[in-house]
Amino acid sequence: MRVPVKLLGFVFWLFSLNCARCQECRIADINYENTEPVAKELHDDGETVRLSCTTGFTGIYRLKCEKGQWKTSIERPCAKIKCSHPGDTPNGDFSLISGSEFVFGAKVLYTCKKGFEMTSRINQRTCRAQGWDNTLPICEAVRCPAIRTDEDVIASGNTEEGGYGDFIHFECVSNDKKTDGSSVIHCTETGEWSHPIPKCKEITCTAPDIPNGDAVEKMQEYQKDAILKYRCSPGFKPREGIRCAKFGWTLNPECDEVTCELKSTTFGVKKIYPEGKTIFRAGESVEITCTEKYWIFQTKETFNSFTCQENGQWDYEPVCAEIRCEVPHDQHVYNLYSYFWGDLKLGAKRSYYCMSGYDQMSAVATCTRDGWTPNPLCAEIRCEVPRGQHVYDLYSYFWGDLKLGAKRSYYCMYGYYQMSAVATCTRDGWTPNPLCQ
Missing domain, CATH: 2.10.70.10 (Complement Module, domain 1)
Incomplete structure (x- = not known):
């Protein structure tokens, strides 16, 4: 009977051992990311485990083993440590080249603005667990070499230490010379002058x-x-x-190219051929028709053709001018500018009076396409040769200018009595009348 009892005891001990192991928890069953590994693989029932985040991450987990299962008592997930702004460098810019935020592992690349160059050996910063590594890069202005010229050349500007964008102006000492090359150069972003330094040469x-x-x-x-x-x-x-x-x-x-320009295309114009064209080459022509109250400038025509000459001038002025009458000089109008002033265009009417010795042909002068009518406005008062007046040897006495006031001595034919020693030209003809009775 002893053997079975011992066997039964062994079985009970083995069962108890397995049940104890059923209460244990395995670290392999924990699946949190970015946590440090735990050295002990198995934990008894009731044991607690603290999980820390790996370098560059912040957070914590606390778990307890309960009957073979992990129960979380504290859970702050591991998140990347955040860095502050990486810092701006004067005359430079930066951009993220790794990551999208300023967090652990992110990298920024610094570049200098145009006209500046980086004097720092390292141009990157990386977000580490303790913050950004490296120092801010430094960008310094690009400098161009000092300017040295010949004695014939004068240089003005920052010739000793030109910076990016600086301009240097050159001119010759003598007015009879000019620079052989560019008279203005500038310092480029590469630290070189845009053109060689010029010399002076004869103009x-x-x-x-x-x-x-x-x-x-x-x-x-x-x-x-x-x-x-x-x-x-x-x-x-x-x-x-x-x-x-x-x-x-x-x-x-x-x-x-010799051309003539048609400047006036609407004022007083009825029709132009070719239509819409205003620039004409030498030898080309244009036809213009003026409206009713206009005519071609300095002519009395309403239509004409104009040709562009070899000298770039029109043969005649291609302009429609408003029909107007000139002040009637030499028309023997009395006190002329008292009556003929202001707008004397087509259809204008003016009352007027004639000078002494002239008859007024109408009470009103009218401006027409042919000028003032009546024409003449004032007719000179003259006396005809007194034929039929029985004057002896008529043409010996009545010749030459027989205008108003003219006087002629005369004799009568045989059988007629002379009424006066002198005949006088009046508005009513010769007086006395008759000359011979």
Whole structure:
């Protein structure tokens, strides 16, 4: 009977041992991220475990083993440690090159602004558990070499230590010379001047290539103040006064196409052909028809054709002018400007009086397309040769100017009595009347 009892005791001990192990908890069953490993793998019922976060993370977990299961009593998930702003560097910028926030592991790259260069060896900062590593990079202004010129050249600006964007101006001591190269240079972002330092040379101008034209005197170079003489092909005209100056030709030597501009296209215009065209080449023509109360300038025509000449001028002025009458000078109007002033356009009417010795042909003068009517406004008072008046040897006495007031001595034919020694021209003819009775 002893053997079975011992066997039964062993079985009971083995069962008790297995039940105790059923109450244990395994660390492998904990699945929190970014936590430090725990050395002990098995924990008895009732034991507690504290899990710490790995480097760069903050948080804590406290768990208790209860009948083979982990129960969480404290749970603050592990999150990346946050860093403050990495800091701005003067004259520079930074950008995140790793991560999207200022947290553990994030990296920022510093770059210098245009015209500045980095003097620091390291241009990156990384967010560590203790904060940002490295120091702020330093950006210093780019400098260009000092300027040294010949005695013929004057330089103005920061010639000793030019910084990015600084300009240096050059000019020659002599007014008869010019800079051989750019007269203005600037310090570039690479620390080099934009152009070489110029020298001074005699002022000359190179022979130009003139489309549609050719120089009269063909030379390779022209001295200062030389006048460029050139001719152009038909239909083109040269520019006047092109002179060799300090900075080259005073005007671009070109042959401009000869054109005429039609400036007035609406005022008093009824029709233009070709319609809508205002610039005409030499030899081209335009036809203009004026409205009823207008005519071609300085003519009495309402229609005309105008041609652009080789000199760039119209053969006649292509303008419709309002029909007007001029002040009637030499029309023997008395006190002329008292009656003929102001607007004297077509249809205007003016009352008037004639000078002494002239008859007024109408009470009112009217402006027409043919001028003032009646025409003449004032007719000179004259006496006709007194035929039928029985004057002896008529043309010996009545000749020449027989206007108002003229006097003529005369004799009567045989059988007629002379009424006066002198005949006088009056508004009513010769007096006395009759001359011979």
